[in-house]
Amino acid sequence: MRAVSLPAPDFDAVYARGYPHVWRTLRRLGVPEQDIEDQAHDVFLVVHRRLADYDPDRPLEPWLSGIAFRVMCAARRRAHRRRERPGHGPWLEQQTCPRPTPERVAVRREQQQLVLAALDRLDLDRRVVFVMHELDGVPCPQIAREIGAPVNTVYSRLRVARARFARAVRRLRGERRSA
Amino acid sequence: MSRDDAPWSERDEFAALLAAEQAVEPPPGSDHRVRERVMASVALGVPTPPEGPPLEGAQLEGAASPVEGGGAGGGISSGGVASTGSAAGAAGVSTSVAVGGGGLALVVGGATLGALALGAWLTLAPASPDPTSAPTPAPALPAPRAPALPAPATATRSTASSPSAPRPPDPVRPAPAPTARRAAPAARPEARPAPRPAARPDPRPASPTTPAVDDALRGELELLAEARDALSADAPDRALSAVAAHARRHPRGRFDQEREVLAIRALVAAGRPDDARARAARFHRRFPGSLHRAAVDALIPPAP
Numbered sequence: 415m416r417a418v419s420l421p422a423p424d425f426d427a428v429y430a431r432g433y434p435h436v437w438r439t440l441r442r443l444g445v446p447e448q449d450i451e452d453q454a455h456d457v458f459l460v461v462h463r464r465l466a467d468y469d470p471d472r473p474l475e476p477w478l479s480g481i482a483f484r485v486m487c488a489a490r491r492r493a494h495r496r497r498e499r500p501g502h503g504p505w506l507e508q509q510t511c512p513r514p515t516p517e518r519v520a521v522r523r524e525q526q527q528l529v530l531a532a533l534d535r536l537d538l539d540r541r542v543v544f545v546m547h548e549l550d551g552v553p554c555p556q557i558a559r560e561i562g563a564p565v566n567t568v569y570s571r572l573r574v575a576r577a578r579f580a581r582a583v584r585r586l587r588g589e590r591r592s593a
Numbered sequence: 594m595s596r597d598d599a600p601w602s603e604r605d606e607f608a609a610l611l612a613a614e615q616a617v618e619p620p621p622g623s624d625h626r627v628r629e630r631v632m633a634s635v636a637l638g639v640p641t642p643p644e645g646p647p648l649e650g651a652q653l654e655g656a657a658s659p660v661e662g663g664g665a666g667g668g669i670s671s672g673g674v675a676s677t678g679s680a681a682g683a684a685g686v687s688t689s690v691a692v693g694g695g696g697l698a699l700v701v702g703g704a705t706l707g708a709l710a711l712g713a714w715l716t717l718a719p720a721s722p723d724p725t726s727a728p729t730p731a732p733a734l735p736a737p738r739a740p741a742l743p744a745p746a747t748a749t750r751s752t753a754s755s756p757s758a759p760r761p762p763d764p765v766r767p768a769p770a771p772t773a774r775r776a777a778p779a780a781r782p783e784a785r786p787a788p789r790p791a792a793r794p795d796p797r798p799a800s801p802t803t804p805a806v807d808d809a810l811r812g813e814l815e816l817l818a819e820a821r822d823a824l825s826a827d828a829p830d831r832a833l834s835a836v837a838a839h840a841r842r843h844p845r846g847r848f849d850q851e852r853e854v855l856a857i858r859a860l861v862a863a864g865r866p867d868d869a870r871a872r873a874a875r876f877h878r879r880f881p882g883s884l885h886r887a888a889v890d891a892l893i894p895p896a897p
Contacts, residue, residue: 429628437619450619451627456642458631463641481644488645525613548611580603583610 425462432461432478435550439482442533442545449489456485476552480560483542490538528590532582540575543568548576629810636814637851638821813839813846820855829863832856850880857892866894 436457440450460481468477533541542561546552554572558565816839823832836856839846846852853876860869873893877886 429624429631433624433627434619437623438617441617442614451623451630454623454627455630455634458627459634459639460641460644462631462635484644485642488643491645522613522616525610526617529610529614549615580607583607584603 425465428461428465428474429458432474433458435475436478436482439479439545439550440486442530442549443483443486443538443542444530444534445486445489453482453486453489456489457482460485473552473556475550476546476556476560479542479546479550479552480562483561487538528583528586531586532579535582536575536578539563540571540578543571544575544579547572548579633810633814636818637848809843810847813843813848816842817848817851817855820852820859824855824858824862827862829859832859833863850876853880854889854892857889861892861894869893870896 433454436454437450440453440457441447445453457478461478464481533545536544543554543557546557546560547554552560554568555565557563558568561568563571816835820832820835820839823829823835832855836852836859839848839852843849853872857869857872857876860866860872870893873889876889880886
């Protein structure tokens, strides 16, 4: 904590920097493609409202991840009531990535699909920890802070998540190869 | 992945997998689309959407984990769900009635712009972390990465879309009631039948921006903001004209429900309870599962 607090960041700056992160986080948490923008909207409404409380010393992205996590939990709860099934749509197929060669693109897309499929095998509590730590590089104590869980719980979730992720990747890979 | 979970032969592969996922970018135009909607919601004073604890089912064997109990002042305890019904009703009421004080108080819910429950929105205060007690984190992957994020962009965009809407730091903050934090499924039987824009006559633009749609949206927002401001200024007649203008110009607008709520409020404020009641009845017929149902009911004075 600093003695003198910095001014709250500007919403536009937070949005510009944070949108891709929020989008990716929602995707990795398993939000269906067609719902990502809706939920990102909700996330940034929360952000807008809470910006005044935001401590600029706090890293932005993990803070956003925590909000995204809670917003998606609320949305999933509603979705459950409607008995909708979350899952990833076919959008991965459509995603374009102009720079690399087609082969490279294909490989990468396949890798991304594999990651998402493996993430789908994790329950949400572990998934968010895994995503924040392994994909965003957030240290566990900070994850604990942002998702409101004891840090030891975060460590143990991460451990289990890693093992399950690895197992899921092996299995999915095997399925693909034998297919 | 860490050493203990993956043999050496796999570590590079896992790292490559995760790196591929890290490179993902949102589709073109996505940020702009969402930003427009966020600013519209802010301008309209849409209540902050709910944040929720993890699903019960999400923590299967982790039952022992005291997780979401602590830290964040919000106390993400799963008890929240129980209090939904009444909390929703109450929240709707407080939201709609608490106009005054320069606050944003238009009752707008998620039917159109967002999955925004009119909700008992309990502030999740910034967590009070206790990093000191935390052991040093295990190193992550073979190759340490910086968070894969773009460099901070400078804030160049203006927030011109919400000039008319005062934005107090805390538009809709019901008194924090630790137990009633969840918004409101009970009050919204139809809760978001479909993703909002799709449910509306005007199709979502496929391209990042479709000026015509944006203009229409802005036009709607301006009229509704005008109505809201008039109500705040205790000028219900002016509010009614704005509402009428909205109905005329945007007969199939995205905010027809919100317009009706404003209209009912204006009628009440103008001392026309019978008209308000009639309009509320029409509202219920036309939007049987509306999110605003409870709010509308709360506005209507009891029949003499």
